[in-house]
Amino acid sequence: MKLGGLFFSSLIGAVASARSMTPMASIAAARLLGHRMPGRLVLLDRPVFQLGALAMGAGELAGDKMKSAPDRTVFLGLLARVLSAGIAGAALAPRGREQAGAVTAVATAVPLAYATLAGRKRAMASIGQTRSGLIEDALIVAAGVAVVALAVKPTKPPRK
Template structure:
């Protein structure tokens, strides 16, 4: 969502309809939530991403993002596909993160994970935005 918000703030359009992020307060809110996630994840008290509220937030944000990045008219399929990937990835990445934490610590493993996730999100949004222009 934060990567999509950045694209919207830069004046770029996504292929699918995304009324929510067409409003400035929500664009900035999504961006702030993304930054908050990056910072909060480093705290020792941060809950696992697989707790109910964490999964619910992932399902909601994945659905919105999947719809926005899907071709126009296919937003429902994009949302469903994104949710179908987001939930199992929450478990897979948690497992990988726990293994990494055991060898390199919470902060370092979190920073590496963040770099990978931010880069992947930026690449996916850039590809979708460029597809939307053609």
């Protein structure tokens, strides 16, 4: 099954709506494993940025459970989503369509940030901040990994 166009850019934007650093962390992990992205990478081809993206992704997962964690729709939260979705959306777009992929991912991430926040608030009222955060983490990290895994170009196995 071949899915082309900007489908994966849109999906990674949806991931960014709930966890701003997960898209870049998912791409960084794939690059560290040797996978190639369909589109040109911005920054995430360098090991220092790959490790930084992974660290920021892990930090966000931990910080989200704190009572003082701000809503994802505050200015800095939306800015982080715009940057992460843009970089990841470009990387997952077909070669030559990186700008459209970035725009698509951002256009998906920002409005969905409000929807995912509303869902999270309902879950927090029902099952608490930590439990709802852990469930959201599991779903969003799995979605980020799945989107990137489906979008990356397979590495060629060595010839024997």
